[in-house]
Amino acid sequence: MALFGMAEHESLPWQPYPELTDDARIERARTFLSHIATRRSCRAFNDQPVPREVIEAALLAAGSAPSGANRQPWHFCVIESSEAKATIRVAVEEEERQFYAGLGGSAWLGAVRPLGTDADKPYLEVAPWLIAVFAQRYADADERDEARNYNVTESVCIATGLLLATLHAAGVATLVHTPHPMRFLNRVCRRPDTERPVLLIVAGHAAEDATVPAATASKKPLEEISSWL
Numbered sequence: 337m338a339l340f341g342m343a344e345h346e347s348l349p350w351q352p353y354p355e356l357t358d359d360a361r362i363e364r365a366r367t368f369l370s371h372i373a374t375r376r377s378c379r380a381f382n383d384q385p386v387p388r389e390v391i392e393a394a395l396l397a398a399g400s401a402p403s404g405a406n407r408q409p410w411h412f413c414v415i416e417s418s419e420a421k422a423t424i425r426v427a428v429e430e431e432e433r434q435f436y437a438g439l440g441g442s443a444w445l446g447a448v449r450p451l452g453t454d455a456d457k458p459y460l461e462v463a464p465w466l467i468a469v470f471a472q473r474y475a476d477a478d479e480r481d482e483a484r485n486y487n488v489t490e491s492v493c494i495a496t497g498l499l500l501a502t503l504h505a506a507g508v509a510t511l512v513h514t515p516h517p518m519r520f521l522n523r524v525c526r527r528p529d530t531e532r533p534v535l536l537i538v539a540g541h542a543a544e545d546a547t548v549p550a551a552t553a554s555k556k557p558l559e560e561i562s563s564w565l
């Protein structure tokens with residue numbers, strides 16, 4: 337039987353979430369917060385391996401994300417091969433040299449100055465895993481009119497958030513990297529041009545001498561990031 341407000345459709349019973357007291361809910365939410373708040377972008381990795389099973393679990397967590405019309409419009413290309421990493425590093429550093437030479441524009445360059453980043457990206461070869469995240473504009477590239485995906489970027493970014501959270505829970509450091517433009521990733525990852533590369537995630541363990549930019553340590557307080565009606 338269809339519920340009020342919902343078109344008739346096949347349905348399965350709701351799987352109940354754990355029964356908790358409100359105090360327990362608050363505690364769980366705060367416990368997760370104190371764990372996730374320790375995540376920091378890492379820009380110096382060592383070559384200590386991370387088991388493939390960790391990456392697989394993180395990808396499945398990403399794949400569990402909500403998505404527009406449940407199209408799941410994402411593809412994750414997982415890169416372990418040294419040759420592919422070297423190719424990516426060369427391509428990224430070429431783009432980044434142009435960015436830092438001025439192509440990024442003075443406002444953008446000013447915004448990233450406190451991070452102390454530059455065009456050298458040795459970690460792209462050192463870290464055990466790179467994950468290129470692609471957004472699929474079509475569910476079926478041959479049937480573009482019928483098979484358009486919806487809310488593609490939003491869906492892909494939510495999925496990537498779950499990926500990052502799972503890797504952090506597993507004690508794996510990450511960096512979200514956005515070389516600009518990123519079309520070379522289609523070539524390296526052998527993905528069709530109907531897919532748009534959105535992010536390149538670096539995953540591994542922090543080098544002993546890794547640092548984080550002081551400018552990123554503080555996050556906006558609740559009053560600033562929220563309003564309540």
Ligand SMILES: Cc1cc2nc3c(=O)[nH]c(=O)nc-3n(C[C@H](O)[C@H](O)[C@H](O)COP(=O)(O)O)c2cc1C
Pocket residue numbers: 375376377378379451453511512513514515548552
């Ligand atoms: C969409 C996106 C793109 C980013 N691109 C880059 C990048 O290209 N290079 C880089 O070093 N960091 C990049 N970052 C990382 C941010 O600089 C970092 O998240 C921010 O400074 C806050 O620091 P935190 O992650 O340690 O909290 C990116 C982050 C996001 C979410």
